[in-house]
Amino acid sequence: MANYMLLLRDEPSAFEGLGPEDFQGIIARYTAWSDALAAKGQLVDGNKLVDGVGRVLRSGDGAVRVIDGPFAEAKEIIGGYFTITAGSYDEAVEIARGCPHLDYGSVEIREVDEEH
Amino acid sequence: MGGESVHGLVEHLFRHQAGRLVASLVRSFGSSHLQLAEEVVQEAMMAALKRWPYAGVPDQPAAWLHQVARNRALDRLRRDGRFRGREDAIRARLDLHTPPAESALSGEISDDQLRLIFLCCHPDLSADGRAALTLKLVGGFSVDEIARAFFAQRSTVAQRLVRAQKRIRDRGLELELPPPDQLPTRLDAVLEAIYLIFNEGYAAHRGDELVRRDLCAEALRLVEHLVTVESMASPAVRALAALLNFQGSRLNARVDAAGVLAPLELQDRSTWDGAMIRRGFAHLESAAAGDELSAYHLQAGIASHHALAPTDEATDWARILELYDLLRAVAPSPVVDLNRAVAAGRVHGPYAALAALDAIDDPKLADYYLLHAARADALRRLGEKEASASALRRALAAAPTGPERRVLEKRLEELASEGASPQPS
Numbered sequence: 001m002a003n004y005m006l007l008l009r010d011e012p013s014a015f016e017g018l019g020p021e022d023f024q025g026i027i028a029r030y031t032a033w034s035d036a037l038a039a040k041g042q043l044v045d046g047n048k049l050v051d052g053v054g055r056v057l058r059s060g061d062g063a064v065r066v067i068d069g070p071f072a073e074a075k076e077i078i079g080g081y082f083t084i085t086a087g088s089y090d091e092a093v094e095i096a097r098g099c100p101h102l103d104y105g106s107v108e109i110r111e112v113d114e115e116h
Numbered sequence: 117m118g119g120e121s122v123h124g125l126v127e128h129l130f131r132h133q134a135g136r137l138v139a140s141l142v143r144s145f146g147s148s149h150l151q152l153a154e155e156v157v158q159e160a161m162m163a164a165l166k167r168w169p170y171a172g173v174p175d176q177p178a179a180w181l182h183q184v185a186r187n188r189a190l191d192r193l194r195r196d197g198r199f200r201g202r203e204d205a206i207r208a209r210l211d212l213h214t215p216p217a218e219s220a221l222s223g224e225i226s227d228d229q230l231r232l233i234f235l236c237c238h239p240d241l242s243a244d245g246r247a248a249l250t251l252k253l254v255g256g257f258s259v260d261e262i263a264r265a266f267f268a269q270r271s272t273v274a275q276r277l278v279r280a281q282k283r284i285r286d287r288g289l290e291l292e293l294p295p296p297d298q299l300p301t302r303l304d305a306v307l308e309a310i311y312l313i314f315n316e317g318y319a320a321h322r323g324d325e326l327v328r329r330d331l332c333a334e335a336l337r338l339v340e341h342l343v344t345v346e347s348m349a350s351p352a353v354r355a356l357a358a359l360l361n362f363q364g365s366r367l368n369a370r371v372d373a374a375g376v377l378a379p380l381e382l383q384d385r386s387t388w389d390g391a392m393i394r395r396g397f398a399h400l401e402s403a404a405a406g407d408e409l410s411a412y413h414l415q416a417g418i419a420s421h422h423a424l425a426p427t428d429e430a431t432d433w434a435r436i437l438e439l440y441d442l443l444r445a446v447a448p449s450p451v452v453d454l455n456r457a458v459a460a461g462r463v464h465g466p467y468a469a470l471a472a473l474d475a476i477d478d479p480k481l482a483d484y485y486l487l488h489a490a491r492a493d494a495l496r497r498l499g500e501k502e503a504s505a506s507a508l509r510r511a512l513a514a515a516p517t518g519p520e521r522r523v524l525e526k527r528l529e530e531l532a533s534e535g536a537s538p539q540p541s
Binding site for chain 2: 015017018019020021022023024026027028030031034046047048051079080082101
């Protein structure tokens with residue numbers, strides 16, 4: 001078993017024009033997905049990242065430049081992440097395939113390198 | 117109302133909280149800030165949508181939504197020049213009108229929401245504007261849902277809502293209970309909107325089935341609440357509550373196992389909701405106190421006779437016909453005439469039905485499929501198979517949607533098997 005990180009990128013316009021019942025329905029879908037994972041002991045953690053602009057650091061010419069970014073205008077911004085355990089990339093992909101986020105953005109999967 | 121909880125979320129939690137929140141914010145800041153209230157409530161729900169998938173549903177989801185909406189409202193007003201330097205006053209007003217979180221969990225309607233109902237149903241607004249606005253602001257329905265339920269374009273509904281809200285601003289209509297001398301008239305408008313909401317959900321066999329059920333449930337929730345408020349529980353309110361319970365008891369029986377629309381006479385009466393029927397009778401009994409006889413009393417009376425009848429044949433049609441005659445005097449309409457004609461047919465035979473139907477001379481009903489379906493039925497009972505088939509075809513041409521058309525097609529097939537020509541000659 002290895003840990004995999006699921007990076008959830010949000011499509012900025014995905015939630016436009018929704019009403020209360022829609023909001024509740026979508027939350028229920030996410031919760032059903034993560035509850036099922038947790039029940040199987042495969043959910044390690046998950047966090048939302050604070051909305052808005054973060055900081056991007058780049059070095060060049062012997063100095064580090066700190067700039068604001070990424071901006072919300074970027075096509076898809078990472079809104080949050082889950083860490084899960086799975087036996088293989090294939091299994092991780094299967095798990096991510098069931099994540100309702102695919103209707104509202106994209107999911108990137110990366111295996112966490114834990115070899116010492 | 118089901119209190120079923122999925123992942124800590126009570127059914128319709130967001131919808132009901134949206135209604136409560138908008139009402140309490142408008143109470144705090146006045147109806148001139150209706151839009152602000154709606155926007156911050158929307159923002160609070162969006163915040164929940166972004167956070168809860170990761171953090172899980174909080175222990176007190178309603179309180180969470182209230183807190184976020186309240187903070188967003190404070191932020192907005194802090195930036196608004198008109199409120200500069202008055203933050204303490206704003207906060208005090210918010211505290212005053214923030215309902216306790218625990219009671220906010222249920223679908224219960226708050227005092228502020230009751231005021232909001234009267235604002236949404238103000239006589240200065242158009243009748244369809246009132247129903248749409250009540251659904252949106254009090255019921256927490258989205259524009260899309262209202263459009264689906266009313267079988268209208270989204271843009272039409274949106275426009276209706278904008279117009280109603282503009283009128284509230286322009287006329288300076290406030291969130292308040294009407295003074296006692298105006299209460300009966302204002303209450304009439306509220307009942308009319310509730311009746312319209314229920315009928316949109318119940319009578320029109322079109323659009324989204326789920327949303328339409330929710331419409332019926334919302335109308336019932338509103339009228340049941342009015343009954344519990346002493347100053348509001350007039351005989352007409354109780355009669356409407358009775359009527360909606362009787363009608364609501366048959367919601368599950370409207371469509372048979374094959375998905376075909378089942379008219380009253382063909383419904384499986386064992387699927388009627390007994391608890392709702394009992395509630396209907398309890399309301400009807402309390403509606404009889406006093407000497408007010410509203411159209412709702414008469415309609416509830418008619419519905420109660422259907423609820424009482426173990427079979428279609430055992431229905432007390434004579435009494436129903438009498439009630440229709442009274443209804444025609446209290447609230448004349450061609451649709452009442454049509455239903456009365458059907459009852460007349462059950463009491464006095466198909467000739468009487470046909471005569472009564474032919475006497476309905478209203479251009480609005482010329483293309484109403486139920487009129488032609490009723491004529492077809494009377495003609496079939498008279499043995500006029502060709503004429504009956506032709507009336508059915510006319511009904512079919514006017515039937516708005518699939519389920520209604522299937523009922524008529526089935527009748528046409530039955531007629532054909534009895535010897536009528538299947539195609540127009």
